[in-house]
Amino acid sequence: MTQNSIKRPFLGFGLGLRTKHYEPILQQKPKLDWLEIITENYLVPGGKPLYYLDRIRELYPLVMHGVSLSIGSTDPLDKNYLTEVKALADRIQPAWISDHLCWTGVKGINMHDLLPLPYTEKTIEHVVSQINQVQDFLQRQILIENVSSYLTYQQSEMPEWIFLSEIVKRADCFILLDINNIYVSAFNHAFNPEEYLDHIDSDRVYQIHLAGHSNCKEYIIDTHDDAIIDAVWDLYASAIRRFGAVSTMIERDDNIPELNELLTELDHARTIANTILQKDLQKEMSIA
Numbered sequence: 001m002t003q004n005s006i007k008r009p010f011l012g013f014g015l016g017l018r019t020k021h022y023e024p025i026l027q028q029k030p031k032l033d034w035l036e037i038i039t040e041n042y043l044v045p046g047g048k049p050l051y052y053l054d055r056i057r058e059l060y061p062l063v064m065h066g067v068s069l070s071i072g073s074t075d076p077l078d079k080n081y082l083t084e085v086k087a088l089a090d091r092i093q094p095a096w097i098s099d100h101l102c103w104t105g106v107k108g109i110n111m112h113d114l115l116p117l118p119y120t121e122k123t124i125e126h127v128v129s130q131i132n133q134v135q136d137f138l139q140r141q142i143l144i145e146n147v148s149s150y151l152t153y154q155q156s157e158m159p160e161w162i163f164l165s166e167i168v169k170r171a172d173c174f175i176l177l178d179i180n181n182i183y184v185s186a187f188n189h190a191f192n193p194e195e196y197l198d199h200i201d202s203d204r205v206y207q208i209h210l211a212g213h214s215n216c217k218e219y220i221i222d223t224h225d226d227a228i229i230d231a232v233w234d235l236y237a238s239a240i241r242r243f244g245a246v247s248t249m250i251e252r253d254d255n256i257p258e259l260n261e262l263l264t265e266l267d268h269a270r271t272i273a274n275t276i277l278q279k280d281l282q283k284e285m286s287i288a
Contacts, residue, residue: 008206011061011095011247013270015262018252022052024259025059031263032060034095036249039066042092043084053092062094063207065176069099071130071144072117073106082137089138096206098143098176101127101164118153119163124170131171143206144168145176148184148213148222160185161199168204175200177246178209179236180228184220193235202243210236210269211251225254228265233272240276248273 012033015021025032035056042049056062068081089097102114117123135141146164168175177200186193212226228250240246248269250262 072103
């Protein structure tokens with residue numbers, strides 16, 4: 001059932017900002033509600049990235065999405081990195097800042113991948129402590145995103161959805177729910193993606209990611225290089241029925257098409273969400 005009473009910001013429907021689309025966005029001013037930037041692309045003292053970012057933020061609200069926080073690593077948090085993130089946030093005033101529920105390296109070595117964590121009570125305590133430190137440093141609550149995974153740990157004591165839910169509750173942060181990642185992991189580990197959605201606290205879901213992937217028959221890889229498949233659209237529809245209106249965006253990181261192609265795909269997300277929300281509203285009005 002849709003949770004229409006949720007008090008959370010709703011930005012609408014957006015895209016990930018990519019270099020290829022800088023000029024088309026500025027020239028066309030397309031029907032976009034907001035844009036998500038990859039934080040690390042703009043942690044620079046100047047140059048074209050910040051030049052375009054400053055111009056684009058005059059047209060659209062922005063959110064920041066990082067890939068380097070490594071919130072689950074046993075390494076201490078990188079305060080230099082956090083200082084740069086805070087400076088960028090002060091500059092562009094994003095609606096929110098997000099990163100991934102994962103680790104990306106240890107002992108100062110960056111694996112350049114979003115690696116899953118063991119789902120244990122000890123890991124929950126560690127990650128919650130890390131998130132609290134980040135939120136204190138940035139002086140704002142953050143969003144954490146569920147990652148796709150291709151392996152599991154023998155030490156895990158609970159399913160991923162319980163692990164995620166416990167962390168956001170104890171750390172008092174929010175969720176960036178990646179629908180494609182749920183689908184990918186469900187396929188790879190043979191669990192029901194609908195069960196994942198059923199155990200997520202609606203009040204904590206602030207943003208949704210949609211993307212394409214590569215199906216290798218025996219497993220799926222989250223590649224963000226193709227169109228969104230029907231099964232992921234169906235799972236997105238289930239998420240909207242459960243969570244209500246959630247700010248939604250599409251990621252494309254490889255084989256990036258022309259802007260209009262992504263806008264067409266985004267219109268499909270808008271249509272799915274609006275149709276479901278309108279039907280729920282009509283049901284509630286008829287009951288009242």
